[in-house]
Amino acid sequence: MALNDRETTQLRAALQETVVKCSERCLYQSAKWAAELLISLPMPDEQSEPEDSQMTEVPSDGPPPIVVTGNSDPEEAQLEAREINQYLLAKSFFDCREFDRCAAVFLPDTLLAGVLSTSKTSNGGIRSNGKGKEPLSERRIKPAVPKLSQKSLFLALYAKFMSGEKKKDEESEMVMGPHDGATILNKQLNTISRFLEGWFLKKTSAMAGEVVGSQGWLEFLYGMVLAKDKNEEDALKWLIRSVHLYPMNWGCWLEITALVSRVEDLNRIARHLPQNILSFIFHIHTSVELYQSTPSLFSSLDQLLGIFPTSPFLLTCRSMLLYHQKDFQGAEVEFGQLLAQNPHRLDSLDHYSNVLYVMNLRPKLSFLAHLCSVIDKFRPESCVVIGNYYSLLSQHEKAVQYFRRALTLDRTCLSAWTLMGHEYVELKNTHAAIESYRRAVDVNRRDYRAWYGLGQTYEVLEMHTYALWYFKRAAGLRPWDHKMWMAVGQCLQKMGRDLEGIKALKKALVVDSYDDAGAGSSFGSGRESGGLMDPEILLQIAAMYERLGDAAEAKSYMEICVAQEEGTGDSMEGSVINIHADSGSEDRSRPVGAGGANNGTGVTAATSKARMWLARHAMSTHDYPRAMQLATELCQDGVEVEEAKALVRDVRVRMEIREESRR
Incomplete structure (x- = not known):
């Protein structure tokens, strides 16, 4: 993907306008994201003429004007000009976090009280699946919707939404306390929903059934309210409408991402989205959130980085892709470079601290925790980084304290x-x-x-x-994480469902071999190895076959387990990362030192148990030379030494008895 000079100029102008539009509506995170993307666009040569801007130009005479974006709709432009003083007052209240005062500038309490007293026919918002609900075109909202510009109306209703969120957090009190839970709701959602419903009803064309003159911001707010109210299908429809009307609002794309749970959902909605660079970025970001890490995704991300080479957001996506691939060393390098380029940026540093935790890089994690504390110790990301540092020191009470502090903040x-x-x-x-x-x-x-x-x-x-x-x-x-399937298989084993457990553990073997040997290595049933296999999984499969009475399969898997000591001859680099550790997730795997030979796993507890089983099986089938060989190897392993010595003595006695019987 490459943009010519004209397309780059248009994209820069669109991002400039987006920063101002989002700031005007107090969508500060979206404004920050657009500004970071804007600054990462390579600047044109100084000799080139300045670009056209949609911002208000400063005249040569008189005081500089207020910097606000224009409006192509004459009616909206006239309303915004008439409300400019009230708008500036309301925005100043919002910036000071006086949300109720901000909303009251345009929507006084008397008007909102009228909304709450409307008939029940308008209760619950616009839902297509609600029983007993009248269509939107047949509903009647009693209070007259005030004649406000969409920008002022959005600011007032968004302030009401933020007021409800703030009061919800206040009523929840302490984290995980008696009042903290799903029972505490944003009490402003119903009011905002009814008000927007009335506005959409007034603006909906009877002929086309579409909202006439809407700019997409109120659709975004309504979709966000419906999502908070757990009405996800309708929320998704309104959010998609919003990005069609104004695709540069990154906050709306994030709300859509939050409603996508699976890759199938992403593919289903992709055809309903507008096709532009924002939808391209959205697809990559959502794929990262869904733990996808395919070569095509890396290629798409590289194309975007060709346009925005220094974008912190895109560089973070690349680091997260490596993180999900369990390439912790690559992720650590990427995060380190990102931190060097943006030393005061705290976004996503909690993920960086997870990488450092897994790699047991205590000095770097200590430095990162100190840096976050210096920049802003009351940011949730800072608290998570410091909590991870205390966890690495095994000071779990202090770690919990900092994680709770992060949750108090967000x-x-x-x-x-x-x-x-x-x-x-x-x-x-x-x-x-x-x-x-x-x-x-x-x-x-x-x-x-x-x-x-x-x-x-x-x-x-x-x-x-x-x-x-x-x-x-x-x-x-x-x-594609073998630990997930291994957990499923072990759980089925404990429940006595051995056949299902064997299938799950074979899936774990396939996935593990896929990770170790690459996508070209596939051994189907798990019997032929394209790379090393986890001896513990093989031992468990063999044990389940034994309980099922299939001695031949049990023996086969025990032999494969023992064979992992020698490996397949492929060189394997030692690593300080133990991705097979039994822990809560790879994020929290306890780091261990490098060990084992370059070829194979070497002697482990699992391979020793498998060798002991094979030795006893050989004894039961009167294959005494084989039993002696395995028992002698066990004596050298240093794991099952006493049992091995006893087995050697038993084999010798039986071999002597056999020799005497032949004489």
Whole structure:
């Protein structure tokens, strides 16, 4: 993807306008995102003439004008000009976080009280699946909608929304306290929904059935309100309408991402979205959120980086792709370069701290925690980084303290909920761990780490039916992670469902070999290895075959397990990352030192147990030379030495008895 000079100029002008438009409506995160993208566009040569701008130019005489964007709709432009003084007052109130005062400038309480007293026919918003609901065209809203510009109306209703969110957090009190939960709702959602419903009804054309003259901002707000009210299908429809009307609003794209739970959902809605550079960025971002890391995704991201070479957002996406691929060393390098280029940027540093935690890079994590504390110690990302540092020091109480502080600042901080669950597991507080994981899932249903953590916690409580359900959810979100399938298989094994457990563990072998040997390596049933296989999984498969009475299959898998000590002859680099560790997720895998030979796994507890089983099986089939060979190897392993010595003595006695019987 490459843009010519004209397209680059148009994109720069559109981003400039977006920054101002989002700032005018107090959508500060969207404005910041657009500004970062704007500054990452390479600047034209100084000799070129200045570009046309849609911003108001400063005249040569008189005071400079107020910098606001124009409006192509004459009626809206006239309303905005008439409301300019009130708008500036309302925006100043919003900037000072006086949300109710901001809303009251345009929508006084008397008017909102009239909205609340409307008939029940307008209750609940615009829903296509509600029973007993009248169509929007047949409803009647009693209070007259005031004649306001869309910009002023959006600011007032958005201020009302933020007021409700603020009061909801205040009523929730302490994190995970008695009042903190799903019962505390934003009480302004119903008012905003009814008001917007009346506005859309007034603007909807009877002939075309479309909202005439809308600019997309109120559709965005209405979709956000419906999403908060758990009406996701209708929310998605209104958000898609919004990006068609104004595609540069990144906040709207993020709301759509939050409603996409699976890759199938993303592919389903993709054909309904506008085709432009924002939808391209949205597709990449959502794919990263869905843990996709395909070569085509890397290629698409590289194309975007060709247009925005220094974009922190796109560089973060690249780091996260490597992180999801378990290329922690590559992710650490990418995050390090991003931090060097933007030393005061705290966004996504919580993910960087997870990478440093897994790699056991304590000095770097200490530096990162100190840097975050200096820049802004009361940012949720800073608290998560510091909590990760204390967790690496095994100071779990302090880690929980900082994760709770992050949630006090932002109750939707996903990393804090999930990581706090891990810490409660370490502290053996299973009830608090389950509640933390559940809250993480409420914030983001795509977080496989929280589903996996719930499965592990219920497994500790020996509630295997619940654990199995959660492990399957995690495996559905992360199908190419062998740990997910291994957890499913082990849970089925404990439930006595050996046939299903064998299938799940074979899937884990396939996935593990795929990760180690590349996409070209596939061994179908798990019997032929294109690379090393996990001896522990092979041992468990063999044990389940033994319980099923299939001695031949059990022996076959025991032999494959022992063969992993020698490997296939392929060189494998040592690593300080143990991605097979039994932990809450790869984010929290306890780091271990490099070990084992370059070829194969070397002697492990699993291979020693398999060798012991084979030795005893050889004894039972009177294959004494084979039994002696295996028992002698066991004596050298240093794992099952005493049992091996006893087995050697037993084999010698039987061999002597056989020799005497032949004489």
